[in-house]
Amino acid sequence: MLYLDSIILHNFKSFRHANIKFGKGFNCIVGPNGSGKSNICDSLLFALGESSLRRMRLTSFPQLINSHAKPKKEDNVKRAYVKLSFRGEEPLEIARIIKSNNKVGYRLNDRHATRQDVIDVLRAKRCEINETNAITQGEIGTLLSLNAKERRGLIDVAAGIKDFDDKKSASLKELEKVEGSISEAGIMLSERQGFLNELAKEKEDAEHHIALTNSIKETSYTILKSREKGIMSEYESSLALIKEREKKRNDIDGKIKEADIEIESLSNKREAAAKSLNERSIEVGSTNKLLESANRDSAVKESQLSSAKNSIAELEKAIAELKSSRAKMVEERTANESGLKSANEELAEKSKKLKLIDVYDDAGVGSLLSRYGETPEEA
Ligand code: ATP
Ligand code: MG
Numbered sequence: 001m002l003y004l005d006s007i008i009l010h011n012f013k014s015f016r017h018a019n020i021k022f023g024k025g026f027n028c029i030v031g032p033n034g035s036g037k038s039n040i041c042d043s044l045l046f047a048l049g050e051s052s053l054r055r056m057r058l059t060s061f062p063q064l065i066n067s068h069a070k071p072k073k074e075d076n077v078k079r080a081y082v083k084l085s086f087r088g089e090e091p092l093e094i095a096r097i098i099k100s101n102n103k104v105g106y107r108l109n110d111r112h113a114t115r116q117d118v119i120d121v122l123r124a125k126r127c128e129i130n131e132t133n134a135i136t137q138g139e140i141g142t143l144l145s146l147n148a149k150e151r152r153g154l155i156d157v158a159a160g161i162k163d164f165d166d167k168k169s170a171s172l173k174e175l176e177k178v179e180g181s182i183s184e185a186g187i188m189l190s191e192r193q194g195f196l197n198e199l200a201k202e203k204e205d206a207e208h209h210i211a212l213t214n215s216i217k218e219t220s221y222t223i224l225k226s227r228e229k230g231i232m233s234e235y236e237s238s239l240a241l242i243k244e245r246e247k248k249r250n251d252i253d254g255k256i257k258e259a260d261i262e263i264e265s266l267s268n269k270r271e272a273a274a275k276s277l278n279e280r281s282i283e284v285g286s287t288n289k290l291l292e293s294a295n296r297d298s299a300v301k302e303s304q305l306s307s308a309k310n311s312i313a314e315l316e317k318a319i320a321e322l323k324s325s326r327a328k329m330v331e332e333r334t335a336n337e338s339g340l341k342s343a344n345e346e347l348a349e350k351s352k353k354l355k356l357i358d359v360y361d362d363a364g365v366g367s368l369l370s371r372y373g374e375t376p377e378e379a
Contacts, residue, residue: 001088002086002087002088002089002092002125002127003022003024003025003086003087003088004022004027004044004084004085004086005021005022005085005086005087006019006020006021006022006084006085007019007020007022007040007043007044007047007082007083007084007085008020008081008082008083008085009040009043009082010080010081010082011065011066011069011078011079011080011081012039012043012046012064012065012066012080012081012082013036013039013042013043013064013066013080014036014039014066015036015039015043015066016066016068016069020040024087029041038057038136038137041134041136041137042056042057042064042136043082044082044084044134045129045134045136046064046082046096046098047082047083047084047094047095047096048084048094048118048122048127048128048129048134049096049106049115049118049119049122049129050129050134051115055131055134055136055139056136057136057137060102061098061102061104062078062098062100062102064080064098065078065079065080065098065100066080071100077099077100077101078099078100079097079098079099079100080097080098081095081096081097081098082095082096083095083107086127088125092109092121092125093107093108093109093110094106094107094108094118094121094122095107095110096118106118108121130157130158131154131157132154132157132158133158
């Protein structure tokens with residue numbers, strides 16, 4: 001038979017941490033008022049799934065947590081737990097935890113569990129708690145003042161009859177529901193019968209349709225068979241044609257391959273040409289730069305040339321002027337020369353006359369003639 005071996009309390013009501021051991025058989029807890037006897041009983045109720053705050057002398061669940069308990073750092077939540085260890089045919093551990101954020105959890109043999117899991121296990125071992133096998137502080141007076149009907153209810157609970165009554169009323173309700181569903185199903189069945197008749201008619205039509213379709217198919221098959229022969233011969237000639245085409249295609253493929261090789265070599269050449277073109281373009285660029293500077297030089301030279309031409313023109317003009325003045329001078333000189341010649345001739349004439357005068361002077365006539373400007377011959 002299952003029996004309670006120990007209760008571990010952590011932050012539960014007045015207990016910070018306690019491990020209370022029990023013996024097999026009858027156990028009695030004694031202590032002064034306020035020492036925590038009833039708190040131990042409350043812990044037992046709590047761990048076994050009690051949900052009544054009144055029976056644990058509370059107004060809210062967080063009151064179960066020791067007032068000096070400290071919250072955990074990770075979630076800032078205080079917590080209390082009670083762990084019951086049972087022994088018997090096989091050991092059993094039930095634990096229940098309560099947090100200050102009102103969350104509650106159960107563990108059964110150190111695994112997460114629900115309240116229903118715990119109740120099911122206890123019921124299977126005939127250890128579930130109720131108001132008849134767990135009498136809390138102050139409930140004895142209430143029990144004594146029960147009327148006959150309430151007392152009967154309590155006896156039913158204690159004898160387990162209430163459970164059966166509850167199950168019976170639940171089953172009757174279920175039965176009522178099922179009967180309702182059956183009558184609904186009957187109505188639906190009669191409706192469906194009508195549909196079924198219609199469906200039978202549709203089925204007949206469908207079968208006739210299928211027979212007709214089959215005969216059409218057979219006819220089509222015959223037609224197709226005869227066409228097949230023609231198609232087969234067409235197919236064979238097409239096959240021969242295809243083979244021929246394939247041969248041609250192979251030839252073309254060979255040519256394409258050759259062309260590909262040629263294209264590849266051409267593209268290699270093109271790449272080389274592009275490379276050299278690129279180099280040439282670089283050269284052309286530098287040549288262009290040279291050409292630009294040469295153009296600039298030539299523009300300078302041209303402007304110099306035009307100014308030189310202007311100076312030449314001026315020079316030519318000056319030369320022409322000089323030439324014309326030279327021509328004038330030549331003319332003048334010629335004129336002078338002819339004047340000079342005539343002067344010389346005159347001079348020669350005069351000299352001749354002078355000689356004659358000299359001759360006449362010797363004779364004494366000359367000086368006279370010369371005073372009149374006449375030569376001796378004229379005279
Ligand atoms: P009595 O003989 O009078 O029935 P008792 O031994 O049953 O007394 P309990 O009722 O179990 O005593 O314990 C009451 C004590 O528990 C009170 O002193 C109360 O302050 C303390 N207590 C109850 N809840 C908490 C809590 N959350 N934190 C700290 N102490 C608490
Ligand atoms: Mg008490």
